[in-house]
Amino acid sequence: MADLNVKLWRGDENGGELVDYNIEAQDGEVVLDVVHRIQATQAPDLAVRWNCKAGKCGSCSAEINGKPSLMCMTRTSVFEPGETITITPMKTFPIIRDLVTDVSFNFKMLKRVPALKPKPREADGTYRMYQEDIERGQEFRKCIECFLCQNVCHVIRDHEENKTNYAGPRLFIRYADLEMHPLDTNDRLSLLQDKMGLGMCNITKCCTEVCPEHIHITDNAIIPLKERVVGDRYDPLVWLGKKIFRKSKAKTTVTE
Amino acid sequence: MTTTNTNSDNNSITAVEIGKPRGGPKVRTLRKDKWWIQPLLTTIGLSLFVLYGIWAALRNGDYFAGLLSGTSARNYLSPFYSPCVTHGCQYTTVPIIGTWYNISPAIVILIFPMGFRMSCYYYRKAYYRSFWFSPPACAVTEPHKKYSGERKFPLIINNIHRYFWYAAVVFAAILTIDAVNAFRFPNGQIGMGLGTLVFIINAVLIWLYTLSCHSCRHLTGGRVNLFSKAPIRLWFWKKVSVINPHHQLYAWLSLIWIAFTDFYVYMVSSGMIHDPRFF
Numbered sequence: 001m002a003d004l005n006v007k008l009w010r011g012d013e014n015g016g017e018l019v020d021y022n023i024e025a026q027d028g029e030v031v032l033d034v035v036h037r038i039q040a041t042q043a044p045d046l047a048v049r050w051n052c053k054a055g056k057c058g059s060c061s062a063e064i065n066g067k068p069s070l071m072c073m074t075r076t077s078v079f080e081p082g083e084t085i086t087i088t089p090m091k092t093f094p095i096i097r098d099l100v101t102d103v104s105f106n107f108k109m110l111k112r113v114p115a116l117k118p119k120p121r122e123a124d125g126t127y128r129m130y131q132e133d134i135e136r137g138q139e140f141r142k143c144i145e146c147f148l149c150q151n152v153c154h155v156i157r158d159h160e161e162n163k164t165n166y167a168g169p170r171l172f173i174r175y176a177d178l179e180m181h182p183l184d185t186n187d188r189l190s191l192l193q194d195k196m197g198l199g200m201c202n203i204t205k206c207c208t209e210v211c212p213e214h215i216h217i218t219d220n221a222i223i224p225l226k227e228r229v230v231g232d233r234y235d236p237l238v239w240l241g242k243k244i245f246r247k248s249k250a251k252t253t254v255t256e
Numbered sequence: 257m258t259t260t261n262t263n264s265d266n267n268s269i270t271a272v273e274i275g276k277p278r279g280g281p282k283v284r285t286l287r288k289d290k291w292w293i294q295p296l297l298t299t300i301g302l303s304l305f306v307l308y309g310i311w312a313a314l315r316n317g318d319y320f321a322g323l324l325s326g327t328s329a330r331n332y333l334s335p336f337y338s339p340c341v342t343h344g345c346q347y348t349t350v351p352i353i354g355t356w357y358n359i360s361p362a363i364v365i366l367i368f369p370m371g372f373r374m375s376c377y378y379y380r381k382a383y384y385r386s387f388w389f390s391p392p393a394c395a396v397t398e399p400h401k402k403y404s405g406e407r408k409f410p411l412i413i414n415n416i417h418r419y420f421w422y423a424a425v426v427f428a429a430i431l432t433i434d435a436v437n438a439f440r441f442p443n444g445q446i447g448m449g450l451g452t453l454v455f456i457i458n459a460v461l462i463w464l465y466t467l468s469c470h471s472c473r474h475l476t477g478g479r480v481n482l483f484s485k486a487p488i489r490l491w492f493w494k495k496v497s498v499i500n501p502h503h504q505l506y507a508w509l510s511l512i513w514i515a516f517t518d519f520y521v522y523m524v525s526s527g528m529i530h531d532p533r534f535f
């Protein structure tokens with residue numbers, strides 16, 4: 001079999017470079033296999049994060065020929081024979097070493113999400129939910145936290161300064177999941193719009209394009225959240241309706 | 257229940273440090289595929305439509321083919337000019353605007369479909385990517401230094417999309433009436449020509465585009481958290497959710513077809529072609 005030409009980013013916070021590796025191609029491999037073979041035979045000090053090799057743990061996120069992807073789910077057969085495969089770490093997060101980045105930003109944003117605050121139990125002491133009430137959120141729970149969506153999102157990828165007030169697509173689906181939850185009584189819409197950067201997203205859908213779980217992040221989470229915010233803030237009819245009918249939402253607005 | 261949910265107490269752990277060094281080469285993109293094709297095609301497509309639209313709207317003639325006087329029977333009125341609301345119209349739907357108005361009647365009404373499409377979630381994506389390069393394609397650095405999203409004027413206006421949607425429903429209804437009227441031929445006969453088919457397809461595409469709208473989806477059930485208590489809304493929401501994923505397709509098809517419908521009327525009206533009649 002022909003050889004594979006692989007360029008790997010080697011370096012840490014002090015800088016780095018693309019290093020060429022040449023390795024024999026093998027049938028049925030994914031990019032992560034190749035990286036592992038390079039590590040085993042040519043670069044024992046190569047740092048790469050992985051766990052499941054099955055597209056389920058979300059650890060092996062990287063950029064392959066510039067496209068944010070899971071290394072374990074990208075087959076080498078998709079490349080032309082002789083094509084150079086360039087593998088770089090996720091661009092949006094601080095570099096630790098080689099292909100490993102510091103993704104703690106995402107967990108900090110997760111911590112900022114106001115938790116589920118369920119309404120009181122029913123008279124018999126239980127909670128009842130029906131399938132149709134929780135169906136929408138199930139899609140969001142397929143998330144494997146690979147953070148490829150966070151990485152590709154231009155709001156923080158191209159504008160580091162936005163990171164302080166931007167939850168990002170992975171967390172927007174978390175917010176959507178909670179906001180649509182049949183038992184929840186927290187209202188996170190103001191928080192989302194004012195401090196979590198929902199209005200920063202310009203629905204250009206790159207998050208949806210890269211999601212390995214094919215979650216419709218933009219269509220099913222971000223746009224529905226934006227529409228809810230519109231109802232709260234920018235729609236005089238809804239506002240008037242609320243005034244007239246005094247529809248108390250029985251919800252607690254969380255702004256921090 | 258005593259679930260606490262404020263995070264103010266752990267603000268320090270959630271503080272984000274910015275400006276740490278990133279990995280990878282400092283280049284605009286490492287993508288090797290033709291990522292620029294899509295924004296390019298979008299730019300060309302939208303520009304062509306805008307140019308055509310300007311020509312069509314300013315044409316102020318040959319936008320109607322059919323019976324000019326007498327009964328309300330008519331056949332083809334260009335969707336760019338429907339409803340025709342000025343006294344100077346070749347065919348007046350409702351004469352709201354008097355004789356003082358003597359420029360093209362298309363201009364009065366086009367603001368609605370234009371606003372609808374300009375604030376549409378899909379077209380927003382399309383023009384942010386292709387005209388504003390924000391971003392031009394995924395994982396391709398955008399050229400702007402600062403970015404504030406849709407939070408400021410003028411982009412914040414896009415939030416009134418649902419109001420344009422209300423108008424769009426009225427317009428879709430009018431275009432449906434136009435399609436029905438396309439069965440009415442001069443002298444009160446009922447018939448069908450190639451143009452009738454063009455009008456029917458136009459109405460169908462406009463409905464698909466309008467009903468697959470994200471604001472429409474929200475209106476049907478986006479706000480509902482307890483679908484088990486709102487079965488009717490759930491039913492509507494599910495129906496809209498079937499067509500909503502194809503919204504982009506309908507956006508393009510209906511855009512192309514509405515221009516074609518206008519051009520068809522122009523061709524018939526100006527005598528360039530003869531509308532073939534089926535029966």
Ligand code: SF4
Pocket residue numbers: 149152153154155168169200201202203204205206207208218222
């Ligand atoms: S759709 Fe919004 S959240 Fe998703 S990548 Fe684009 S800007 Fe970011």
Ligand code: SF4
Pocket residue numbers: 058142143144145146147148149150169170173207210211212213214215217
């Ligand atoms: S939403 Fe998709 S892309 Fe984003 S972290 Fe979850 S699985 Fe990854």
Ligand code: FES
Pocket residue numbers: 050051052053054055056057058059060061070071072073
């Ligand atoms: S190694 Fe688990 S997702 Fe790739």
Ligand code: FES
Pocket residue numbers: 372375376377378379417421465466468469470471472503
């Ligand atoms: S018309 Fe496109 S989202 Fe409403």
